[in-house]
Amino acid sequence: MFYDHSLLEAVKIGDPEVHEFFRLLSLCHTVMPEEKQKGALMYQAQSPDEGALVTAARNFGFVFLSRTPETITLVEMGKTVVYQLLSILDFDNVRKRMSVIVRHPDEKLYLYCKGADTIVFERLNSASQHLRDITTTHLDEFAGDGLRTLALAYKELNEIYFTNWQQRYQEASTALENREEQLSELYEEIEKDLTLLGATAVEDKLQDGVPQTIATLSKANIKIWVLTGDKQETAVNIGYACNMLNEDMKNIFIIEGNNSEEVRVELRKASAIMKKEDQTEISIKQPKKPIVIPEENVDGEYGLVINGDLLAYALEDMELEFLKTACLCKTVICCRVTPLQKAQVIELVKKYKKAITLAIGDGANDVSMIKAAHIGVGISGEEGTQAVLSSDFSFAQFRYLQRLLLVHGRWSYFRMCRFLSYFFYKNFAFTFVHFWYGFFCGFSAQTVYDEWFITLYNLVYTSLPVLAMSLFDQDVNDRWSMAYPQLYEPGQFNLYFNKLVFVKCIIHGVYSSLVLFFIPYGSLFEAVRDDGETVSDYQSFALIAQTCLLVAVTLQIALDTSFWTAINHFFIWGSLAVYFAITFTMYSNGMYLMFPTSFPFIGTARNALNQPHVWLTIFLSAVMCVLPIVIVRYLSSELRPTSIDKLQHKIRKIKTLPPKQMVTRLKRPSARRSAYAFAHQRGFGALITSGKNMRMGNINFKPSKTVT
Secondary structure: OOOOHHHHHHHHHOOHHHHHHHHHHHHOOOOEEEEEEOOEEEEEOOOHHHHHHHHHHHHOOEEEEEEOOOEEEEEEOOEEEEEEEEEEEOOOOOOOEEEEEEEOOOOOEEEEEEEOHHHHHOOEOHHHHHHHHHHHHHHHHHHHOOOEEEEEEEEEEOHHHHHHHHHHHHHHHOOOOOHHHHHHHHHHHHOOOEEEEEEEEEOOEOOOOHHHHHHHHHHOOOOEEEEOOOOHHHHHHHHHHOOOOOOOOOEEEEOOOOOHHHHHHHHHHHHHHHHOOOHHHOOOOOOOOOOOOOOOOOOOOEEEEEEHHHHHHHHHHOHHHHHHHHHOOOEEEEEOOOHHHHHHHHHHHHHHOOOOOEEEEOOHHHHHHHHHOOEEEEEOEOOEOHHHHOOOEEEOOOOHHHHHHHHHHHHHHHHHHHHHHHHHHHHHHHHHHHHHHHOOOOOOOOOOOOHHHHHHHHHHHOHHHHHHHHHHOOOOOHHHHHHOHHHHHHHHOOOOOOHHHHHHHHHHHHHHHHHHHHHHHHHHOOOEOOOOOEOOOHHHHHHHHHHHHHHHHHHHHHHHOOOOOHHHHHHHHHHHHHHHHHHHHHOOHHHHHHOOOOOOOOOHHHHHOOOHHHHHHHHHHHHHHHHHHHHHHHHHHHHOOOHHHHHHHHHHHHOOOOOOOOOOOOOOOOOEOOOOOOOOOOOHHHHHHHOOOOOHHHHOOOOOOOOO
16 A cells, blocks of 8 residues: 655645646546546546556545546646646657646646656756656666556646647648648657656556466467567566566576667677577578578577667567577567567567467557467456457456466367368278279279268268367366476477378378278178178178278277267267168168169168178278277387376376466565556547547536545
């Protein structure tokens, strides 16, 4: 809880500078007031920091009461004061500040400005140098504590100068060409020679579980880059608070060059240190065509910190050098970056790295980054809903990202790979049987199976089992997935489905087709029934071949299923039972009598499937199809076990689940964010002065006698 006795005394005795400080907080903003209950004034702010600062001013006696497109009404130390609102110099990502021009009741004109300290300090007059030095020291302390910082300044305007400036401003606002450039020049002209009033700092606690989530994701070989608008000191503090930076790192490179060449030298020096190479030997040429930067390993862990001004050089003249150096580091922190730069960094990684990018943010300044990434995640909270509306996934807590990736994301990849492998296998085995049959039918295009079986094979007989596997299968449960983040790595390197796995599916399918054709062919060659009748006719062979195929692929999916549920059992064995039920029905006398041309296989099922050697053929074919897979998987798990094989062996050995992860709150007071977060969009100031966003109730709002 904040409490400063001297500040309260300064407000009570009417210190002019202190009053001007809080007057600025209550005037320079885009907050909308609302009285939902009589006597209870509520503030609607797009940025939570703006709402916090206006509320702080109210607590010190400067109450923002109401606004119209032309006026702002305050209650200053119990006295109602109406200011004429002349102009709002709106915020944008380049200006990083906003200003308002108001006329006091005594007819004097004032400009009030607030923004990032580095921007405001450049526009101060010489008389503010002493206060600037003191404020800079305080800002460094605030940033070290992880607070959001903001500088406040003002100036009194000359009436004649403002009249001339306002006329030029109206002309620029209605210009058809170069409107933005003209307005920017006018903003720069009037926002200079300011008098510093002081600075504010807003505490913004990290959500529960953020450090634990980042540490866990790092163990999963997920590269985490921080793209923030905060000050460098604050960004570094965040890195330590979130376990991204630590004392065990060999080096943390902070890029501090003043121009493009110095930035290039520092990047090359950092790369040389990590690679243990001579700096003079490093020469990177920008490629004419996009290339893919390979993964490089370095000895130890490193961090890289760069601010937005220097990042502009890196993205313009040396993007490949910057990316290669950044990829060698475990942690990359880009501070004081604009929303456009956030998107540019994402595009740079997508251009030169064979990687999937995920961007997560909670404010409007993260929208461009979220849209640029392959996967966008929005956190719903106090920053508004812009990030959520632009994202692919949305949740309320950052720590939920851990389960989204390590559990649901990994399961999804695992299931999709199993689905694809089985899908290709069963269709290769199904198709290549026709190829072998072509040598015996003179390639006459006669099908080896019954036409109804060909129609129902993918539609009925094999659709539900693979669907159940793609929905419910899991190699390990969620508790083990969270306890061992390293299990996420196979998906990053496409180990479960790649060209080699696809070739294996082809080989397995071709081998199975050979078994499924030649074993039934050999068993039926010159074979007879118990009553001496032959069974080596085309229809009997077609029935036995398709039955062998379906039993073999059913056993294969049963072998591929790692997690059995009642639905898996029902779909797998039920599909096999449905096949026999449909087969006996379609090959019955009744179906032939009703549709003689559509069901010519009359009596084939009951005549062929009542012979013992036919069932022996089906059993032998199915076993020969799955036996090589069983042998290969057993030998692989024994001789070259994967991380999953080792974990499954451990699970069978201990037979207990790992404990659930508990979320612990941070105790470090420095685990905060700093630098004022302008979450409202550009153009909101013009919207206020136009009055289009105001209801008549707000414009004509009359305060109650008691306002809290």
